[in-house]
Amino acid sequence: MKEATGVVPGLAVILVGDRAESATYVRNKKKACGHVGINSFEVHLPANSSEEEVLKYISEFNADPNVHGILVQLPLPSHMNEQNVLNAVSMEKDVDGFHPLNIGQLAMRDREPLFVPCTPKGCMELLHRYGVNIKGKRAVVIGRSNIVGMPAALLLQREDATISIVHSRTSSPEEITRQADIVIAAVGQANMLRGNWIKPGAVVIDVGINRVEDPTSPRGYKLVGDVCYEEVCKVASAITPVPGGVGPMTIAMLLSNTLASAKRIHNFH
C-alpha cells in the first residue's frame, strides 16, 4: 500500500493512567505496529485527567488524516464514562469495533460491520486457519461480555453455527458446554472448564488470561486460561494454549483492522 499510494496506515492509542497491564498491552501493540510498518501514535495521560481531555484527543485523532485507527485502552479510570468516550471515536476509525453501531451491524443479518472486535475476530481466524468446520455445528460461548463473548457468539452465528451463550446465571453450564463442537471460553475464571465439560473431539478456544499463585515462579504467579489445559487437551481435538493462543491473535487483528481502515479511507483495494 505504501508503494502503491504513498499512504502509511496509522494507529493511535490513548492510554489513561498507570495500570501496569495496560501499559504492557499498549507497548506490545506499538511494537507490533513497528514490525509490520504501521505508524503508531500514542497519548499517555495521567489517571486524574478529565474526560474532556480524553475526548479532545479523540477528536484530534478523528480529524487527523494520518490516523486510520483509534484505540482507547480499557479500562478507563472510574471517574470517566466509558460509553461517552467510546462513542466519541469516529465509526470509520473504530478499529476496536466497540461502537454500538458496529455491534448492531454485526448482530443484524445482511448487514456488514465496518470493524469486528479484535479478540473474537482472532478466534474466528484461528478456526478458519485450522480448517474447523463451523456451519451447522453447535457452538457454546462461555461469557457474555461486550468485547468478547457477545460478539464471538454473533460471529459464529453469522457463519451458521447454532450458538448457546453460557454465563454466570446459567444452571449446569457443563451440561450445555458438553454438547458443543466448538467452545469459546471468555469468563476470566482460572481453570473453570474441566475435562468432563468437553465433548470428545471438540475444538476449544481459551480467551481467559488469569493469574494464579505460583511460588516456583520468580514473579510469584503464572498465567492460566479459563480452561484446565492439562485435562481438556486429552479430550479436545484442538485447543489454544494460554499464554500464546488467542492473545497474539488479538494484536494481529488490530493491525488487520487498521490496514483495512486505511484501505477503505483511501479507497485502495
Added chain:
Amino acid sequence: MKEATGVVPGLAVILVGDRAESATYVRNKKKACGHVGINSFEVHLPANSSEEEVLKYISEFNADPNVHGILVQLPLPSHMNEQNVLNAVSMEKDVDGFHPLNIGQLAMRDREPLFVPCTPKGCMELLHRYGVNIKGKRAVVIGRSNIVGMPAALLLQREDATISIVHSRTSSPEEITRQADIVIAAVGQANMLRGNWIKPGAVVIDVGINRVEDPTSPRGYKLVGDVCYEEVCKVASAITPVPGGVGPMTIAMLLSNTLASAKRIHNFH
C-alpha cells in the same frame, strides 16, 4: 399526558405499494392509535415510487414535532434499499427499534436501547404478565431474523436466560428445543414444532403466522402458527394461540413505544 402537557403522541406510518397484508396491518395500527388517543399520520405511496420520495417523507416526519414515532411498513418494493430507508428514520423516532444503533445497544451489556422492536418486546411482556420465570432458565429461540428472533434472544439474555438460537442450518433442532424452559418460535413454517419437540411444562410463544389451505373456510385458507398447537398444548404449561397471541401484542408495543417516545421528547414522566 394530554391533560398535563397538551401534547398528543403521534405515530406516522409510511406504506408503499398495495400488498393486501401490509394494508391490513397499517389499518389495524391506525385503528389501535384511535382507540388509545394517539394521533396517526399516514402516507400511502404507489409501488413504483422512488426511494427518494420515501426518504423525503421520512425526513419531513423526522422534523415534524407532532410526530413521535415513524414506522415504515415492510416489506418495501424490491427496487428500494431497505437498509437506506430504515437508517433514515431518526433514532429518536425509531419506534420499530430496527435502527442498527438501537440493536447494538440492545446487544451490549450496560447499554439501553431507546426502543425495543415491537414483536419481541410483546413476547417479553407476555412472559412478564404471566409471571414466567426467566432468570437462569434455558430459552431457545427458533429463527434468527432481524425483527424477531435475534432481538428476542438478546432480550431473553438481558434477563439472564441462557439462550440458544436454532435456525435453518441447525442439525437436530428438536433436540435443542426439547431442553428449553421457554421457547419462542419465529420461523414462518406452519406447524413445524411438534409435541415431541417440547419439554413437559415449557412455556411456548408462537410468533409465526402462516396460511394453510382450508377448504372449509370461505377464504380457502386458515392461519396457523409455527407450533402445532393441538399437540404442544398437551405438553406445554403455557402456549400462545395463533391468531390472537403475539399479534395483538405487537401493536400494543408499538403504541407503548410511541407514547414512551413522546414522553421522552417532551421530558414528561
